Amino acid sequence: MWWLMSVVMAAEIQADLHLDTPTQLVNRNVGLDGAGLEGGLGPLVTGGTNVAVMVIWPPRTGDWTARVEQMFSKIEAEDKRLDSVVLARSPAEALAAAEAGMVAMVVALEGAHGIDRTGIPGLQALHARGLRMLGLTWSMSNRYAGSSGDGGGGLTADGRALVAEANRLGVILDVSHASSATTLEVCSLSTDPVVASHSNTAAVKPHPRNLTDDEIRCIASKGGVIGVNFHRPFVGGSGDVSAIADHIDHLKKVGGFTCIALGSDYDGLITPITGVGDASKLPVLWEELRRRGYTDAELRAIKGENFMRVWNVVAG
Numbered sequence: 228m229w230w231l232m233s234v235v236m237a238a239e240i241q242a243d244l245h246l247d248t249p250t251q252l253v254n255r256n257v258g259l260d261g262a263g264l265e266g267g268l269g270p271l272v273t274g275g276t277n278v279a280v281m282v283i284w285p286p287r288t289g290d291w292t293a294r295v296e297q298m299f300s301k302i303e304a305e306d307k308r309l310d311s312v313v314l315a316r317s318p319a320e321a322l323a324a325a326e327a328g329m330v331a332m333v334v335a336l337e338g339a340h341g342i343d344r345t346g347i348p349g350l351q352a353l354h355a356r357g358l359r360m361l362g363l364t365w366s367m368s369n370r371y372a373g374s375s376g377d378g379g380g381g382l383t384a385d386g387r388a389l390v391a392e393a394n395r396l397g398v399i400l401d402v403s404h405a406s407s408a409t410t411l412e413v414c415s416l417s418t419d420p421v422v423a424s425h426s427n428t429a430a431v432k433p434h435p436r437n438l439t440d441d442e443i444r445c446i447a448s449k450g451g452v453i454g455v456n457f458h459r460p461f462v463g464g465s466g467d468v469s470a471i472a473d474h475i476d477h478l479k480k481v482g483g484f485t486c487i488a489l490g491s492d493y494d495g496l497i498t499p500i501t502g503v504g505d506a507s508k509l510p511v512l513w514e515e516l517r518r519r520g521y522t523d524a525e526l527r528a529i530k531g532e533n534f535m536r537v538w539n540v541v542a543g
């Protein structure tokens with residue numbers, strides 16, 4: 228009964244929705260298999276992550292178009308160079324990679340200022356190359372949307388057009404870093420589920436980067452997910468793994484376990500949480516959740532099934 232075996236043997240998906248590793252690859256001129264990376268190939272494989280959202284981050288100033296090109300080229304080069312990673316353009320490609328014991332890279336852009344000079348044709352060009360997730364803002368408001376980093380407002384007319392185009396293309400919209408007004412507007416305007424790739428809960432740790440209960444409910448009710456972030460100022464509390472689990476407990480209470488995912492922010496110059504300093508340590512978090520009574524089904528959902536559900540809807 229090979230088909231039954233194939234079901235039983237199906238790889239468990241573990242997705243990290245936000246890895247800033249490409250920034251470190253470019254800055255340090257190293258490969259994904261290089262040493263000293265929190266989200267490098269070694270730690271990802273050791274810790275069980277097989278769907279890795281690799282983030283292109285255009286910094287606050289500079290030639291964003293050139294930087295995006297440089298970072299995307301680096302990801303493409305690693306895809307070609309390493310047998311054990313693959314740039315995945317669809318949920319099916321990511322699943323196939325995971326089944327084969329490889330790491331699927333999903334390419335994301337953190338901040339639509341990265342396409343500021345090219346607009347929607349720029350998004351279309353990046354999508355054609357494999358971009359599958361778009362963060363509307365980074366820490367500053369841009370021509371599309373307001374950011375939580377500077378008290379920005381909601382979507383602009385250009386931003387509403389960008390949301391519609393992302394929906395049309397099948398690009399996952401990411402509201403981490405966006406203002407509350409932007410988050411709620413995107414959530415109601417988008418015809419697809421949206422994600423907050425690397426944000427925590429404001430109820431547990433008040434911070435402009437964390438989500439209010441209204442925002443959590445909005446994302447959850449659309450079928451989206453929230454990736455919990457490991458940066459200590461966004462986690463608060465004891466600064467260890469139990470503090471991350473407190474955010475997960477709150478997400479479960481407000482939005483249900485189907486809205487929870489992981490978005491560590493590794494290699495984003497974070498001050499990591501004690502005990503989970505790099506991607507190899509993620510089992511420590513799953514153990515803490517098990518200790519708190521999370522079931523195997525809930526853990527599978529949080530680890531990766533919730534995100535794959537979102538991607539399937541957006542891609543379909």
Ligand SMILES: [Zn+2]
Pocket residue numbers: 337404425495
């Ligand atoms: Zn970020």
